[in-house]
Amino acid sequence: MGHHCCSKQKVKRGLWSPEEDDKLIKHITTHGHGCWSSVPKLAGLQRCGKSCRLRWINYLRPDLKRGSFTEQEERIIIDVHRILGNRWAQIAKHLPGRTDNEVKNFWNSCIKKKLIAQGLDPNTHNLLSSHKTKLIHSHGHLHQTTSVFSISISHANDANNFVDMKTPFAYLTSSQSSMEMETLPSSSLNIPSGFGILDENCLWNTGLEPFEIEPTRREMLQQQQPEQEKVCEGEIGNRVNESNGAQNMETSMMESSNFDFDFVESALMPCGMYCSVSPMDQLAWDC
DNA sequence: AATTGCACCAACCGCAAAATC
């Protein structure tokens, strides 16, 4: 027996035929859907109302965008997912013409793999532990070292009210005494376009509509602070510590010469926020 | 040519929230 809503008479299930689609389209364009549970009868379909609703919303609606996701859409999905998690319907609201089902399928079949391939945990968007390499000191000469950092943005006047955008975005190259910072090469670049300003309930993402964050999710994000570590971050730590206080940190970062922070500046300057850089991990290799 | 394996995704299910009676 089928689902209880479909158990009376014979109710078709499975894929929709073009004829069924026609009936549904004709009915809804002329009468509107009204109560979904009465649609099948009125449209002459042997389906349950639920199935009709799903077919219309996910496939037949005229305002649906067809075709594969663009890179911008993919970026938005990743950014919003980092904040909201598997809230597919919420995520889809940022993508006109896309459905939650479509976003979910795209995530499960495509984005997940991409993130893992980049060494990112698709749930937390942090570095996978399997990609963490211990910094190895050998006697005498130093290895090339790389630190991956995350960035935190918050209101300057409320240090507790922040969300941590833990996307690795920059690395520090330390060779002998000279030190320079660069952004990651574009192949592995994962600029956090999800930079945003966290207000009481909302996150304004650059380029996105504000969206709400549930309190529990917010707490979870806030607890994901990367632990401070040693060695190479010591050097970064110095930078950070030198500037005591968040306000100074902003300027100290802007002043650091080879650091391409254009995208940070544009996110920061108008808003009176501050930004902090935290080490997430170190990678090391032999020269 | 036939078989197996697998990725994809449209559609299903159960649950919960919202709406309605």
Add this chain to the structure above:
DNA sequence: AGATTTTGCGGTTGGTGCAAT
């Protein structure tokens, strides 16, 4: 105000078709 129906959501799945054997 409580019961019932309807809608919306997210996890899951099984059919389809492509690729490898």
